[in-house]
Amino acid sequence: MNGPRRLDTREEGFESSFASLLADRVSISTDAEAAAAAIIAAVRARGDDAVAEFTARFDRVTLTPERFRVTEAEIEAADAAIPAELSAALDLAAERIAAFHRAQMPSDVAMRDASGVELGLRWGALDSVGVYVPGGKAAYPSSVLMSAIPARVAGVERIAMVVPAPEGMLNPLVLAAARRAGVTEVWRIGGAQAVAALAYGTETISPVDRIVGPGNAFVAAAKRLVFGQVGIDMIAGPSEVVVVADGANDPRVIAVDLLAQAEHDEAAQAILITDDRGFGESVAAAVEEELASGPRAGIAAASWRAHGAIILCRDLAEAAELVNRLAPEHLELAVAEPTALFAAIRHAGAVFLGRTCPEALGDYVAGPNHILPTSRTARFASGLSVFDFLKRTSWVSADESALAAIGPAAVALAEAEGLPAHARSISLRLAGRAA
Amino acid sequence: MNGPRRLDTREEGFESSFASLLADRVSISTDAEAAAAAIIAAVRARGDDAVAEFTARFDRVTLTPERFRVTEAEIEAADAAIPAELSAALDLAAERIAAFHRAQMPSDVAMRDASGVELGLRWGALDSVGVYVPGGKAAYPSSVLMSAIPARVAGVERIAMVVPAPEGMLNPLVLAAARRAGVTEVWRIGGAQAVAALAYGTETISPVDRIVGPGNAFVAAAKRLVFGQVGIDMIAGPSEVVVVADGANDPRVIAVDLLAQAEHDEAAQAILITDDRGFGESVAAAVEEELASGPRAGIAAASWRAHGAIILCRDLAEAAELVNRLAPEHLELAVAEPTALFAAIRHAGAVFLGRTCPEALGDYVAGPNHILPTSRTARFASGLSVFDFLKRTSWVSADESALAAIGPAAVALAEAEGLPAHARSISLRLAGRAA
Structure with missing residues (x-):
């Protein structure tokens, strides 16, 4: 055996x-947490300069802030150099992933109940998201498609991708995939410094609302630390x-x-x-x-x-x-x-x-996503999807008669909870109706 | 002015x-983080004993582990003592919240495409969740309804509620609300120690898959620290x-x-x-x-x-x-x-x-939830809903002909990414078809 x-x-x-x-x-080591926290603090304090310093140290490439962003010309040149078979394979993958994620798009809820209250749930896209793509040997074009296409299908207008470029190297397939996925900005930075830049912004990089995508232990620790300032997906x-x-x-x-x-x-x-x-x-x-x-x-x-x-x-x-x-x-x-x-x-x-x-x-x-819950978290978590790039706003509309129907119960509960202004905000309006 | x-x-x-x-x-103070981390470590190491010690220190009540759980008889007695007007108001609230959350339940996706690939997304409920309810003066029965009813509507079988009982005091309305909301276990503990017990389990408390509900700075810090071990909702x-x-x-x-x-x-x-x-x-x-x-x-x-x-x-x-x-x-x-x-x-x-x-x-x-994204996080986050208690599993089914239609593109991408066994897991099956 x-x-x-x-x-x-x-x-x-x-x-x-x-x-x-x-x-x-x-699970994440506390060493990674402490290092990530120090990097985040430095990027918040010193912005682009700190990003450039950490990039020089960890990716061994010297960049001025003007060179953080990958230009359209670089992306086009990379895409043009892809063999035809791979270009067709990326196209097929992108189309199939987009079709399956379109089928996931949820519908708004709107209802009117017997009391005359109208209420609902409205879905809306995030304004901006950051997509983390691991660099170097593990820079997978498929992960670019899987993280950015759901954002585009959900309707996100600004999709900022970060990908480290160790020794200045970027995988042309990653850039070609970014183009097909609808990424609107590509930044050649990575690690906790890229997560910090996306969460808090720098002089050249605008902050985003949510950061998704897998990374190493430092990236995972940084995502956990910026959670709340921005949304994040699962820790991979x-x-x-x-x-x-x-x-x-x-x-x-x-x-x-x-x-x-x-x-x-x-x-x-x-x-x-x-x-x-x-x-x-x-x-x-x-x-x-x-x-x-x-x-x-x-x-x-x-x-x-x-x-x-x-x-x-x-x-x-x-x-x-x-x-x-x-x-x-x-x-x-x-x-x-x-x-x-x-x-x-x-x-x-x-x-x-x-x-x-x-x-x-x-x-x-x-077609389904390959960014999935690991480490037994499928008990409570799900793969990346359009839901990672959407949020819900609930709404209620009550006219005087609907307020009269359900308002008194709210007044009773507010008084029981010791919140008199809550109760009075309803009873004043009911008194107005009675007057 | x-x-x-x-x-x-x-x-x-x-x-x-x-x-x-x-x-x-x-935002959360780092003091709260350090204190919460120490409490979590103690509960992981010493279980019920640590929970009892922190409960004695923070809630000023001495409990043996057998007394952690609020009995059915205590809950029934509390409910029976509620004035009729409040009981009716809780009933109305519970019914309306349940109706609105039922209307949110998503549908599975299932499709078959032109290549013959069948694929879909299946929603399922979490097995177990923990609901944190603040105690003492801010123990609001409405928050019990808002956090537990969506879990019940989603189909969660085990709903464990924790609520601290300062000086041994529990709000009877909170227990009455728990009964109406479908809570299956009530524990008279709170703080970071309750979050730790729910995340990791103790001798008397089984661990849950996700913890939701607002709390003070220590609770918020503890939730952030157990994230990954269990799911959490937003930091309130x-x-x-x-x-x-x-x-x-x-x-x-x-x-x-x-x-x-x-x-x-x-x-x-x-x-x-x-x-x-x-x-x-x-x-x-x-x-x-x-x-x-x-x-x-x-x-x-x-x-x-x-x-x-x-x-x-x-x-x-x-x-x-x-x-x-x-x-x-x-x-x-x-x-x-x-x-x-x-x-x-x-x-x-x-x-x-x-x-x-x-x-x-x-x-x-x-009817809509009152546990909502604070501190400008509505840019990317949503109120509590049935989606907090559901997860998705994607699925794919391809017969030989479907595999032949889309497999070669996957082989090309896998080879380009330098993952030969990925490519071979497809090409071996295609070779079997050709043979």
């Missing part, structure tokens, strides 16, 4: 092994997949699905849940064969050995229970009846149904 | 005065109202509306925006008369003098611009054509249309 830990729901030690699997996911942890697969799958295909998650990052987690012990061992063997070569085999092997797991369960109903406790970011259901199994799943970020629907499809072109 | 600051958009110093008004809203600041009123209003009625906000808290903020200088001064005079007596006049006067403002503007179009910059929690539009003015408002938590619809109606019985 080689590879990752094995668990078996029929064995005595299962609960404690499973508990350690649940506890596996890491390492990526995860749970694959539920029965014995009728090709072990090699499932092995590659697990490695597609493991190759992201040494801290990533890939878990196989199966009701077939022999199939589980075949997958483990196929993973080892796949790990024998390839440019990302080292990362994938480290992830698989440290965080991977094969869980043997009695049946698919038990598999669903385990999935709900894991609340994974990604879930593949490679079984004969995936729709029936999906009905038993309560907690997962994104689900891929059936044997011919690998998770990687959703990373790029399927 | 007496009372609060006056601003006039036609005067030269307006922009700097308005900027100081925008900066007026306070002092309450605010902006009243836009033309000269055709009764100055006394508008004065009382302003004081209904000011009486909440010395840090509350009430702002009048009017296009009629004489009316503004009449309101100021009426406020002074109202402040001459009443049980909350001291608090209201302190709020009005420190944070209140009367802003004279040229016309209602300019008023709308000022409102959008203030992004107030509450907005009253006491003008002849409130619907037209509302169309120009982009940022506000809750809006009250017309001269006969005071904000206090929304605090109790109108």
